[in-house]
Amino acid sequence: MFREAVFHRAMSPFVYKYDEKTIHIRLQTKKGDIDEAILIWGDPYDWHTEHPDDNDWNFDPTKSNYWNTRETPMARSGSDDLYDYWFIAVEPPYRRLRYGFKLSDGNETLVYTERGWFETKPLDDTGYYFCVPFLNKVDVFKAPDWVKDTVWYQIFPDRFANGDPANDPEGTLPWNSAPPTTTNLFGGDFQGVIDQVDYLVELGITGIYFCPIFEAKSNHKYDTIDYLEIDPQFGTKEKFKEMVDILHANGIRVMLDAVFNHAGFHHKAFVDVRENGDASVYRDWFHLRDFPLVTEPMPNYDTFAFVPEMPKFNTEHPEVKAYLLHVAKYWVEEFGIDGWRLDVANEVDHAFWREFRSVVKEANPEAYILGEIWHDAQDWLTGDQFDAVMNYPFTSAALNYFALDKTRAVSYANEMSHVLFSNTENVNEVTFNLIGSHDTPRALTRAGNNKNKMRLLLLSLLTFSGSPVIYYGDEIGLDGEQDPGCRKCMPWETELQDRSLFRYTQHLLLLRKEHRTLANLGLTSFVHADDETNTVVMKRVSHEGTYFVYFNNSNKEVTIPAPVDGHGMDLFSNTLRQTLEVTLPAFTGTIVQLMR
Ligand code: CA
Numbered sequence: 001m002f003r004e005a006v007f008h009r010a011m012s013p014f015v016y017k018y019d020e021k022t023i024h025i026r027l028q029t030k031k032g033d034i035d036e037a038i039l040i041w042g043d044p045y046d047w048h049t050e051h052p053d054d055n056d057w058n059f060d061p062t063k064s065n066y067w068n069t070r071e072t073p074m075a076r077s078g079s080d081d082l083y084d085y086w087f088i089a090v091e092p093p094y095r096r097l098r099y100g101f102k103l104s105d106g107n108e109t110l111v112y113t114e115r116g117w118f119e120t121k122p123l124d125d126t127g128y129y130f131c132v133p134f135l136n137k138v139d140v141f142k143a144p145d146w147v148k149d150t151v152w153y154q155i156f157p158d159r160f161a162n163g164d165p166a167n168d169p170e171g172t173l174p175w176n177s178a179p180p181t182t183t184n185l186f187g188g189d190f191q192g193v194i195d196q197v198d199y200l201v202e203l204g205i206t207g208i209y210f211c212p213i214f215e216a217k218s219n220h221k222y223d224t225i226d227y228l229e230i231d232p233q234f235g236t237k238e239k240f241k242e243m244v245d246i247l248h249a250n251g252i253r254v255m256l257d258a259v260f261n262h263a264g265f266h267h268k269a270f271v272d273v274r275e276n277g278d279a280s281v282y283r284d285w286f287h288l289r290d291f292p293l294v295t296e297p298m299p300n301y302d303t304f305a306f307v308p309e310m311p312k313f314n315t316e317h318p319e320v321k322a323y324l325l326h327v328a329k330y331w332v333e334e335f336g337i338d339g340w341r342l343d344v345a346n347e348v349d350h351a352f353w354r355e356f357r358s359v360v361k362e363a364n365p366e367a368y369i370l371g372e373i374w375h376d377a378q379d380w381l382t383g384d385q386f387d388a389v390m391n392y393p394f395t396s397a398a399l400n401y402f403a404l405d406k407t408r409a410v411s412y413a414n415e416m417s418h419v420l421f422s423n424t425e426n427v428n429e430v431t432f433n434l435i436g437s438h439d440t441p442r443a444l445t446r447a448g449n450n451k452n453k454m455r456l457l458l459l460s461l462l463t464f465s466g467s468p469v470i471y472y473g474d475e476i477g478l479d480g481e482q483d484p485g486c487r488k489c490m491p492w493e494t495e496l497q498d499r500s501l502f503r504y505t506q507h508l509l510l511l512r513k514e515h516r517t518l519a520n521l522g523l524t525s526f527v528h529a530d531d532e533t534n535t536v537v538m539k540r541v542s543h544e545g546t547y548f549v550y551f552n553n554s555n556k557e558v559t560i561p562a563p564v565d566g567h568g569m570d571l572f573s574n575t576l577r578q579t580l581e582v583t584l585p586a587f588t589g590t591i592v593q594l595m596r
Contacts, residue, residue, distance in 0.1 A: 005029060021095075021135070023090050023135060081410075139383065143426065147467050156220075160490050189239075197247065213256065217266055225264050244335055254336075261304060261343060373389040388427060394466070463512075521544055
């Protein structure tokens, strides 16, 4: 047994409180090494006079020589290239838990505890074991329930639809009359979104993530001038409220982009600092190293990257905190927005985000808080800061496999399994999965404009655990390179839209609603991955059903072997399949519901 590869610590995501009754436990072992993993567990105060083997919870604490334990097999729930991952959910009757692991590799059986390794389980003291002292309800990670069932649509406001020429800023170009540049404007606005509500409802999305809408200079609005004002090119506050109300009435939630890491160059506080230097009342709002402020050759104040136009806020300063927290509360309370997406969230201090969460959840306990973090985000996902992060590890695994041909089937399954095991299930259910955004080349462009590959990307996005987002226009075949190329105007003439791709996307959204296991009811794992044929089968399972999602990511027809015996309903062709062996044409996929 490779004991040095066996890993567990009594902390998230290896052990965590899943809900008020349930604790999830995971164990990592060397791939292929362990045949069987059994959880040894019990209540720390449950002692017996006899050496107990009976898994009996009735005990007499007055006569206590041996700790009473249960033994329950764990499931091998996934693997990546180096490790197997074992999983179990337990419901300790008194909400207290001590636990260890009994591991067999075919040659030997050993017990792994917090205090090391034993030949047999020690029962004279519970102190050897890993510990969850008490399952307090308030400690359970709790994201809003609605997020699990939400499919987002990301709108870059200047480019989705222009519904009101009267608010077009000077120099606005006719819709779709030119390729997007870093400076040009096309007049998109809130009225345009209102005008297209029927389109959004027809597609089936249930949330919109708006890139920044506050007053700013640029066309992308990430350089905020005033966080309490709408940029006039999008409409008034009244128009914004009208749009939010109309979207809500159509079952669509609204999430705004909060750029709290840095101000814009023209934000009044930074303007004051630039003008008055050391004497400015705002001097402590930023991280200023010297006076006067200079931008060349390098800014002498902290910024986002080294961009002088984006001075970093000092979020430890009480006035800055009060100001930004007021902003956070204002848009939730006054306009009923349902969530905040936090730009460059990882460069802002944790204490600020803890207060941010308190303020936002007090204004609306059902608000969603989503951080932009590109890496392992465990430090922000322990329940006191964010509900989720943007799942870029998902993005790169999906694009590398389906779009860029950088990986093959086994690597894809390994990478996706690794994504799933990096976070708790609570987080996996609400994590923000994307295949492209205003910051990246379009998914279709990445896929070499191959619409079939685009379909496979959408299939992987819309059947994976999490809360997926469709970047506006991806559903009708919009393409584009790295920004500004990926920010084209949405074409509204039907002949400019790929309606077949639209119907495909719409069908997947409908399936998510009809079969909750395909959305976020159950667990996700990979049951087939073959590099030779470049095919993958993903399994989704819950108490409501079992589903297999098949991917043929090769340029020829392939027959994928049945992952289990039985027959099933093909949800693409609506036909019964006598076996789960599935033959798929090149670059296609399908979903089969197991019928037994
Ligand atoms: Ca307009």
